[in-house]
Amino acid sequence: MMRKTYLFIAILLLSSLTAFKLESKDNEQIVILVSLDGFRWDYPDRGYSPKLKEIEEQGVRALTLQPQFPSMTFPNHYSIITGLVPEKHGIIANYFLNPITGDTFSLRHAHVSQSKWYKGEAFWETARRYGIKTAAYFWPGSEMDLEYRRPDYFESYEHERPYRTRVAGVIEWLKLPDSLMPRFIMLYFDETDSKAHSYGTDSKELNQGITRVDSMIALLDSGIKDLGLSERVNLIILSDHGMADISSERIINLNDLIGNNSKPSVYNYSTMAMIDTHKDSVGILYSRLKNNENRFKVYKKDEITERYRYKNHPYLPEILLIADNGWQFVQNNQTSKDRLAAHGYDNKVLDMQGIFFAKGPAFKKNYKCNTLNNIDIYPLLCKLFDIEPLNNIDGNLLNIIHVLEE
Numbered sequence: 001m002m003r004k005t006y007l008f009i010a011i012l013l014l015s016s017l018t019a020f021k022l023e024s025k026d027n028e029q030i031v032i033l034v035s036l037d038g039f040r041w042d043y044p045d046r047g048y049s050p051k052l053k054e055i056e057e058q059g060v061r062a063l064t065l066q067p068q069f070p071s072m073t074f075p076n077h078y079s080i081i082t083g084l085v086p087e088k089h090g091i092i093a094n095y096f097l098n099p100i101t102g103d104t105f106s107l108r109h110a111h112v113s114q115s116k117w118y119k120g121e122a123f124w125e126t127a128r129r130y131g132i133k134t135a136a137y138f139w140p141g142s143e144m145d146l147e148y149r150r151p152d153y154f155e156s157y158e159h160e161r162p163y164r165t166r167v168a169g170v171i172e173w174l175k176l177p178d179s180l181m182p183r184f185i186m187l188y189f190d191e192t193d194s195k196a197h198s199y200g201t202d203s204k205e206l207n208q209g210i211t212r213v214d215s216m217i218a219l220l221d222s223g224i225k226d227l228g229l230s231e232r233v234n235l236i237i238l239s240d241h242g243m244a245d246i247s248s249e250r251i252i253n254l255n256d257l258i259g260n261n262s263k264p265s266v267y268n269y270s271t272m273a274m275i276d277t278h279k280d281s282v283g284i285l286y287s288r289l290k291n292n293e294n295r296f297k298v299y300k301k302d303e304i305t306e307r308y309r310y311k312n313h314p315y316l317p318e319i320l321l322i323a324d325n326g327w328q329f330v331q332n333n334q335t336s337k338d339r340l341a342a343h344g345y346d347n348k349v350l351d352m353q354g355i356f357f358a359k360g361p362a363f364k365k366n367y368k369c370n371t372l373n374n375i376d377i378y379p380l381l382c383k384l385f386d387i388e389p390l391n392n393i394d395g396n397l398l399n400i401i402h403v404l405e406e
């Protein structure tokens with residue numbers, strides 16, 4: 001009996017010692033989340049991204065990362081960081097209007113910093129409640145005008161900021177003393193999105209862009225190694241959406257479709273169009289569009305396909321048009337010559353799928369898995385930090401937990 005008690009006390013002591021060791025700050029894990037805008041699911045197999053290949057062997061690679069609808073940049077970065085679908089987090093497009101007040105959301109700094117648009121809770125807000133420091137070197141929503149809704153450290157978006165400066169900025173954060181060092185860091189590069197839009201997905205310019213962002217991940221990883229932090233850093237590389245080539249041969253002219261009899265307001269996103277018109281003329285306009293439904297889908301707002309999980313947002317216009325993959329809406333038959341690829345289509349389309357790569361102490365090694373859903377990243381981040389996700393999120397840890405070491 002006595003012996004058993006001693007043994008029990010010894011085990012207690014031992015386990016509290018281990019707990020102490022794990023909790024001491026300089027052993028805590030760090031998570032770095034890198035977004036490569038528009039990096040389509042199949043780009044890593046082109047042979048232009050040796051660093052991603054290496055991460056694939058050392059860690060996890062998913063077949064694809066599925067975006068939310070619409071497969072656009074702001075809605076998806078905010079889904080990744082909140083675990084919510086766009087109808088719930090409120091960022092329903094890169095540009096939209098509050099029909100009651102007339103206020104617009106756009107990618108201009110004056111708009112992206114207005115916290116009123118962003119619903120739910122970004123991971124950096126959740127982490128803050130647990131005293132975990134966070135930092136963003138560019139991430140949609142990270143520049144909000146309310147101090148308590150931002151990461152502890154953030155940079156205001158500057159498109160031209162050199163990529164090496166961004167990586168160096170992250171390394172500087174990692175050099176901070178443990179009490180100040182952010183344990184969750186986000187980093188963003190636009191290159192693969194921009195190059196595909198301008199030159200198409202089969203261009204040498206895009207392939208060079210793939211190499212360029214890949215070399216930035218290599219630079220970041222070697223910086224982490226030089227700081228002796230490799231054993232502590234979990235590195236996640238993902239993208240917000242994929243990309244599809246478009247062509248002047250595949251256009252849908254909105255003017256022809258809508259006609260002149262009603263005077264609706266039309267927001268053309270090229271892959272999607274939002275049409276608002278007086279309640280009395282919705283029926284007529286809808287029938288006209290429905291009769292000409294070719295290479296696109298037309299929906300009244302309360303009839304939008306359930307799986308898009310989109311129709312419940314109060315700012316949606318009366319009618320939504322979604323182009324088929326590779327087709328684009330134009331006005332007056334005008335296509336823009338410097339736009340050769342697009343995204344924003346049905347989020348299940350293969351071309352719209354992104355990437356998910358991860359390595360580090362928490363992740364399985366040399367592990368391949370099927371498609372992951374980007375709303376499951378937020379609960380995954382909570383799991384990595386052992387904190388509780390916000391209630392009522394759309395993501396589910398159970399869908400993604402298999403990427404972690406047991």
Ligand SMILES: [Zn+2]
Nearest residue numbers: 038073193197
């Ligand atoms: Zn884009």
